[in-house]
Amino acid sequence: MTKKRPNSAPPTHERAYSHERAHSDAHPWYALDHAALIYPPILSDRVSAYYRIQATLDEPVDTELLQTALDTVRPRFPYFQTELRKGFFWFFFERNDQPQRIAQDSKFPMQKLSTKRRGVYLYRVRTHENRVALEMCHILTDGYGALIFFRTLLAEYYRLQGIPTPYGDGVLDPAGAPEDYEWEDAFSRYATPGAPKPTRGKSAWHLPGMALPIHTMRVTTGELSLSAALAKAKTHGATLTVYLSSVYLAALQDVQDADPQCADRRKRKKLRLQVPANLRNFFPSRTLRNFSLYALPDLDTRLGHYEFGEIVTRVKAMMTLAFDPKELRRTITRNVTTTKNPFIRIIPLAIKNPMMRAVYKTHGENLYTSLSTNVGQAKLPESFADRVKRIDVILPSTPGLKTVAGILSHRDSLSVSFGSVIERNDLERAFFTRLVKDGLRVKVESNLPLGHGKEHTNAVL
Structure with a gap:
């Protein structure tokens, strides 16, 4: 017999852990993790919270075969087969039994889906010619979880073509049962009661520029040799992430220097870059x-x-200090204890939502100039790795973080993709120009060049 959802509210975070560990057929609803809680209140036509992993294959995508692959792997990831529901105190997940259909791709990716309609998933798979893309809402998972789902989907797609792939190494067996640890809200496990709060920074400088029309995002991707980039980073005594983050900050400095509003250096605000990291590498x-x-x-x-x-x-x-496990626990603890605060818990969602939007602005976007994340290597199985020419990760821009970048590599192809919601593209130009001046060869393409010209351009710098 299916367990009914209570009429009053979804489970609290303490009670929810048992629901996270159980299969969705036994528990059709469960709580959001602590990183996801901030997203539902801020969703809008300008803030979708979706990011995108896309693969360019060596031949056109067989959409019907991909649909079969998706139908096969979906039950293995029950925590993604959900819809977002609104309770009295918190948002929560409820099992979604609606079909999930492959969608035709769009020129402008990652547009928000209405979470007010019943049966709407928080991810979608899209195709166009040789490209297959997974658009995943951050409410569900981060890049690590999305990549495992994407690898498993591609492995099943090629298995249906007669190319078998061993399970393991980030490819899950669709016939297998979900493990308990896959459901875990790991933030709760590593919170340290009594840990001091992290120091809050001051507001940062933000990119100037007129906004593009709503539902429009320019995507500019630079492709370069991974081995050449690693070698270049080594000459600077840096990892690839440190090197590319440094190039990014240098490019932001170039843009700020050229801004007439920043002519008086004394009145400038800090340039601050958000660089996410996978906590599974530390805990x-x-x-x-x-x-x-x-x-x-x-x-x-x-x-x-x-x-x-x-x-x-x-x-x-700064990155060495920030990623010290003790420093990370400070932020983890602050986030977990805040949501478990009895006063906050009893505030109705209708009042809590505007409060959380204000917190997101003052403690989130206002503090950062931009964001750049290096997801790392795609690590596709050897059985079909050569069938994939390139993999990109594209992040959503917002009115606050107007231009952001995602980095992902496959074989010797390193992809750096900028997503932007403003007309000017001087940050992208400054970034790729600095790479070229440092001796790297970059091929650049965009869906919407400056001036709204051709839909697609290629340039080798």
Whole structure:
């Protein structure tokens, strides 16, 4: 007999853990993880909270075969087969039994789906010619969880073509049962009661520029050699993430220097970059829900112009400190204890939502100039890795974080994709120009060049 949802509210976070560990057929609803709670109140036509992983294949996608693959793998990921529901105190997940159909791709990706309609999933699979894309809402999972779902989907697609893939190494057996650890809200496990709160920074400088029309996002992708980029990073004594984050901050400095509003250096605000990281690299967990935090390397250009070597040194030091497990626990603990605060818990959602939107603005977007995440290597199985030419990750821009970047590699192809909701593209230009001046060869393409020209351009820098 199916368990009925109570009329009053979804489970509290303490009670929800048992629901997270159970199969969805026994427990048709469960709580959002602590990283996901901020997203439902801020969803709008300008803020979708979707990100995208897309693969360019060596031949056109067989949509019917991909649909069969999706239908096969979906039951293995029950925590994604849900819809967002609104309770009296909190949003929660409820099992979604509606069919999930492959959708035709759009020129402008990651548009928000209405969560007010029943039967709407928080992810979608899209295709166009040689491209297959997974658009995943951050309410469900982070890049780690999305990549495992995407790998498993591609593996099943090629298995149906007669190319078998061993299970394991990030490819799950569709016939297998979900493990308990996949449902875990790992933030709760690593919160440390009594830990001091992290220091809150001041508001950062934001990119100027006129907004593009609503539902429009420019995507600019640069493709370069992974081995060449790794070698270049090594010459600077940096990891790839530190190197690309340093180039990003240097490009932001170039844009700020050229802004007439920043001519008086004394009145400038800091340049601050949000650099997320997979917490599974620091704390043992195999959850397929959200489990990531970020570093915030910055430049205070009131002190003068930073040379690139200075930026690398600064970014390396700040990221090393930010990703110290003790420092990470401070932020984890603050986030968990805030949601467990008895006063906050009893506030009705109608009042809580505007409060959370205000918190997101003051403690979130206002503090960052931009965001850049390096998801790492796609790690596709050897059985079909050569059938995939390139993989990209694209992040959603917002009115606050107007231009952001996602980085992902496959074989020797390193993809850096910018998503932007403003007309000017001087940050993208500055970033790729700096890579070229550092000796790297970059192929750039965009769905919407400056001036709303052709839909697709290619340039080799």
